[in-house]
Amino acid sequence: MILEGAHHRSITRTADGEGVCILDQRLLPWEVRWVELRSAEAAATAIREMWTRGAPMIGATAAYGLAMALAVDPDDASLSRAYQALLATRPTAVNLRWALDQVRTAVATLPELQRADAAFARADAICDEDASLCRAIGEHGLALLRSLHAANPDRPLNILTHCNAGWLATVDYGTATAPIYLAHDAGIPVHVWVDETRPRNQGALLTAFELANHGVPHTVIADNAGGLLMMQGKVDAVIVGTDRVTANGDVCNKIGTYLKALAAADNNVPFYVALPYTTFDPATPTGADVPIEERSPEELTRLTGPSADGIVTIKVTDSPASNPAFDVTPARLVTGYITERGVLASVG
Structure with a gap:
């Protein structure tokens, strides 16, 4: 990194x-x-x-x-x-x-x-x-991004990503970000739409931090803006990471990923999942079998950030809140899996 x-x-x-x-x-x-x-x-x-x-x-x-x-x-x-x-x-x-x-x-x-x-x-x-695997993911993803950019060589390649699947989430390079970093370093003009990724804002806080340090052009967007951008033709591909891919290819990732996959499918935008073999779980049949972590409601009902007086926390609501940390994207919505072995149409 x-x-x-x-x-x-x-x-x-x-x-x-x-x-x-x-x-x-x-x-x-x-x-x-x-x-x-x-x-x-x-x-x-x-x-x-x-x-x-x-x-x-x-x-x-x-x-x-x-x-x-x-x-x-x-x-x-x-x-x-x-x-x-x-x-x-x-x-x-x-x-x-x-x-x-x-x-x-x-x-x-x-x-x-x-x-x-x-x-x-x-x-x-x-x-x-892990560092070697992520580097290999980046190299295979780079070939994919070259191909995508060749379709519209006169403008930047626009990638949308969700949450943080960068070097902060791995030992080095990241999974979803590895192809982006290698493309940027290779001179491909790439721009990243960064979902804020509520409630912990890993996109706005972490992915944007990474991209800024690497010099990659990027724009932070509200979580619900991605579908509109796809409809407007402003997204060439979606690349996300994953916390687990099950035997049938279902993808368990940060909450909100499923909605991005649905929007991508409706707008004919390719949806890729980047992962090393260590994240593939052949022992779990489908995404329905994955335990979904439920985190503290306060992650949703409170916001924390800097002010003139230091780091402060503010209350958003007193209403009850539910905070599932992950969702499941069905394999049918995945265009391909970017792995250390190449870009695969299916896993297993």
């Missing part, structure tokens, strides 16, 4: 190797603050309270959390407790369980004194692989 003109990864080991550093995404874009996580409990808190988020990034953080637990107590009981505690933090993103399973399998048969080092090594490898 490009941050203040320099390249960084979204998660790195601390200087002593005993913890990890992440960006506190709750503060972005108003403050850039790196925080250290030095225990499984801290990793669990960071995931649950959304200091960090995004399916691959959640998995990476959880993997290190399990390693930190084993550094304190490497026995089987400690392994099981930390695994279950981290797994319980957020139910929808499949990368969380995948990463925890990877670390648990890597250490299960080892002597206790070897477990922590092996767990950290596996977590390091998960991060390295």
Whole structure:
């Protein structure tokens, strides 16, 4: 990722190797603050309270959390407790369980004194692989964006994205944003419509922050503006990330994604989903089988932002509120899946 003109990864080991550093995404874009996580409990808190988020990034953080637990107590009981505690933090993103399973399998048969080092090594490898996977997604997506731009070479290519599937949600590059960054770097004039993504505004706060740091032209729009823009011919393609793709190709992603897919289908706008293999869940038959996380109503009934007096929170309503964090887009609405293996018409 490009941050203040320099390249960084979204998660790195601390200087002593005993913890990890992440960006506190709750503060972005108003403050850039790196925080250290030095225990499984801290990793669990960071995931649950959304200091960090995004399916691959959640998995990476959880993997290190399990390693930190084993550094304190490497026995089987400690392994099981930390695994279950981290797994319980957020139910929808499949990368969380995948990463925890990877670390648990890597250490299960080892002597206790070897477990922590092996767990950290596996977590390091998960991060390295994620960066490579996202780079490959970007390269395959770049070919797609070249083709789309060739259809209208005299104007910028307009991409609409929802939520944040960028480098903040992964170790590097992002999923949905990787093709955009590579296209921009290759000289393709690309412009991004950035859904604000209520209620946590990950688009307006995080995706826009990323794109600005990379120098990519973009415009933040209200969540309900995308359909109009598609009707007006101002969107060439929709590219989103995902927290889980089920065996039949259904896509579980941030709430509001389904409505974008419906609008895209009605206006003949291609709708692409970018994901690594770690986000594909062949064990879950359809989107109807995915647990949908219900978050605090206060995320919807309160707004937080900067003022002259610092960060303030204001009340939007006193009415009851429901806050499902994800929805499911049926596979029939997906034009293609941009993966590390190429752009696929179907998954599985």
